[in-house]
Amino acid sequence: xxxxxxxxxxxxxxxxxxxxxxxxxxxxxxxxxxxxxxxxxxxxxxxxxxxxxxxxxxxxxxxxxxxxxxxxxxxxxxxxxxxxxxxxxxxxxxxxxxxxxxxxxxxxxxxxxxxxxxxxxxxxxxxxxxxxxxxxxxxxxxxxxxxxxxxxxxxxxxxxxxxxxxxxxxxxxxxxxxxxxxxxxxxxxxxxxxxxxxxxxxxxxxxxxxxxxxxxxxxxxxxxxxxxxxxxxxxxxxxxxxxxxxxxxxxxxxxxxxxxxxxxxxxxxxxxxxxxxxxxxxxxxxxxxxxxxxxxxxxxxxxxxxxxxxxxxxxxxxxxxxxxxxxxxxxxxxxxxxx
Ligand code: DP6
Numbered sequence: 619x620x621x622x623x624x625x626x627x628x629x630x631x632x633x634x635x636x637x638x639x640x641x642x643x644x645x646x647x648x649x650x651x652x653x654x655x656x657x658x659x660x661x662x663x664x665x666x667x668x669x670x671x672x673x674x675x676x677x678x679x680x681x682x683x684x685x686x687x688x689x690x691x692x693x694x695x696x697x698x699x700x701x702x703x704x705x706x707x708x709x710x711x712x713x714x715x716x717x718x719x720x721x722x723x724x725x726x727x728x729x730x731x732x733x734x735x736x737x738x739x740x741x742x743x744x745x746x747x748x749x750x751x752x753x754x755x756x757x758x759x760x761x762x763x764x765x766x767x768x769x770x771x772x773x774x775x776x777x778x779x780x781x782x783x784x785x786x787x788x789x790x791x792x793x794x795x796x797x798x799x800x801x802x803x804x805x806x807x808x809x810x811x812x813x814x815x816x817x818x819x820x821x822x823x824x825x826x827x828x829x830x831x832x833x834x835x836x837x838x839x840x841x842x843x844x845x846x847x848x849x850x851x852x853x854x855x856x857x858x859x860x861x862x863x864x865x866x867x868x869x870x871x872x873x874x875x876x877x878x879x880x881x882x883x884x885x886x887x888x889x890x891x892x893x894x895x896x897x898x899x900x901x902x903x904x905x906x907x908x909x910x911x912x913x914x915x916x917x918x919x920x921x922x923x924x925x926x927x928x929x930x931x932x933x934x935x936x937x938x939x940x941x942x943x944x945x946x947x948x949x950x951x952x953x954x955x956x957x
Contacts, residue, residue, distance in 0.1 A: 619667055625662065629654045631766065633844055664737075680721075708751055775852050844867055907926050907930075908921070908926060
């Protein structure tokens, strides 16, 4: 038996990916931009083993067995890696050997945050090590597992360029700035408990592409401008501009979710209370000091600089007191560079 274990980081988008132009290849209608977080607080961990004695491919996710063969995204990633192994004549073990894969994440259970991004990035990286293949194509392979996963292959600030080609060869993730460029940047994740059933990102964005009018304006007009502006803001370390663009993009993304028919409301009352809190905080401080962004769920991700963290956390604890349920859990993330 031969095995490999790897961990992969979470990324939190400040310009959101929402909508596909190709469902099969997972090609987006707009570029997106994120920061990759250090793995000590949140990460996915995968162990993959190959053996001549395994009868079938099997997979466990957070301790529970999940179907492997029936999962087309997983199969696509595996097939792509095997093709690479064949092309590179990698001979670590015979390619017909079956695999056992154990994957887990250490995120707070209620968070459900960016789990597919870290999960698929980790799966693809671990399998690449197992098969002993070159790492250059891993981001594109991870993208075919889950779009946002292509950004978790790189550290620091990462852009996923939408591209225009039908074969997806120009839809790639690139590092915009290393983490060391802005090491004071922090992310606070506020876990907001919500038991209501959610529409997955995959289904939500498909519905938005099919029914929302606003999504076209965002993808064609707003996002291209924002990507340019936020990259300049990151280069200048201009938090005010970075924060404002981040909040506007999150707000517009959720407006699109409401413009979807039937609408999908990912944010709840607590999420909206957090939005109000942040705007009040910034008003009191006389500048944009904290920015919120929400993915396809009620949990808030706050971007802020280290100098602001203690103050914001102490106020958050007063305004949203921790009642020892999972209602208010804070996870702090810092930017990371990967090897
Ligand atoms: C709101 O990458 O989970 O988090 O490609 O269908 O797997 P699929 O979708 P996924 O969507 C993430 C959407 C988002 C925004 C983002 O991370 O950019």
